[in-house]
Amino acid sequence: MSELQKPDVGRFLSLLEVVPMRRKHLDQVMDIERRAYPNPWSRSIFESELSQGVTRSYIVALRGRVVVGYCGTIYVIDEAHITNIAVDPDLHRMHIGTRLLCEMVRRAWDRKIRAITLEVRVSNLGAQRLYQKFGFQPAGIRKGYYQENGEDALIMWAYDIDSAEYHERILNIEAKAGIDLESGRRRRHLWG
Numbered sequence: 001m002s003e004l005q006k007p008d009v010g011r012f013l014s015l016l017e018v019v020p021m022r023r024k025h026l027d028q029v030m031d032i033e034r035r036a037y038p039n040p041w042s043r044s045i046f047e048s049e050l051s052q053g054v055t056r057s058y059i060v061a062l063r064g065r066v067v068v069g070y071c072g073t074i075y076v077i078d079e080a081h082i083t084n085i086a087v088d089p090d091l092h093r094m095h096i097g098t099r100l101l102c103e104m105v106r107r108a109w110d111r112k113i114r115a116i117t118l119e120v121r122v123s124n125l126g127a128q129r130l131y132q133k134f135g136f137q138p139a140g141i142r143k144g145y146y147q148e149n150g151e152d153a154l155i156m157w158a159y160d161i162d163s164a165e166y167h168e169r170i171l172n173i174e175a176k177a178g179i180d181l182e183s184g185r186r187r188r189h190l191w192g
């Protein structure tokens, strides 16, 4: 169980910090991973991903020192592949997943990425709804992709994420969710 109570969403989000995932976060990441997935990644998969350097971006959402969610991406030339996203099951529907995806998109913009893809269980309609908000569209099926039950994966793509329209989409998502990543970005820009 998370040690956090479900608080006011706006205030909660304003106190969230998103930072690069480090090995020191992995105990908490693994706790969420095991509760989030029927076939969780092993700790060594995370360790391997964290050792891959600039071809990867793994981030955690922190409330104080408590990890409440995480997201990982592989970059290949001008494309990004979201490999994993999970939020503490006790804290779903509080826009933590949204915050993580907004951060991932901003990191993708910084790297001049033009398209993002991911796989999602065909039965995982909640996650698909979240991805649709970020402009992901179904693009195909990987038959029997999930080994433990043979479930198919839906392949989704968001294209032209470097376009003005897509920027507008993300700014709207952030505004609706009360996420303010622009001012932090401006501050970082001004103060280095």
Ligand SMILES: CC(C)(COP(=O)(O)OP(=O)(O)OC[C@H]1O[C@@H](n2cnc3c(N)ncnc32)[C@H](O)[C@@H]1OP(=O)(O)O)[C@@H](O)C(=O)NCCC(=O)NCCS
Binding pocket: 036, 037, 085, 086, 087, 088, 091, 092, 093, 094, 095, 096, 097, 098, 099, 119, 120, 121, 124, 125, 126, 127, 129, 130, 131, 133
């Ligand atoms: C998918 C996941 C990361 C979403 O995280 P979250 O923090 O709960 O998502 P958010 O609160 O940001 O959701 C944003 C929107 O996505 C949609 N959404 C998210 N989860 C949903 C659900 N279970 N059912 C319906 N819609 C959902 C809603 O439109 C939601 O907005 P609303 O709450 O204002 O209606 C989380 O459910 C999770 O960790 N699931 C287990 C792991 C997993 O399935 N990962 C995806 C693998 S591809």
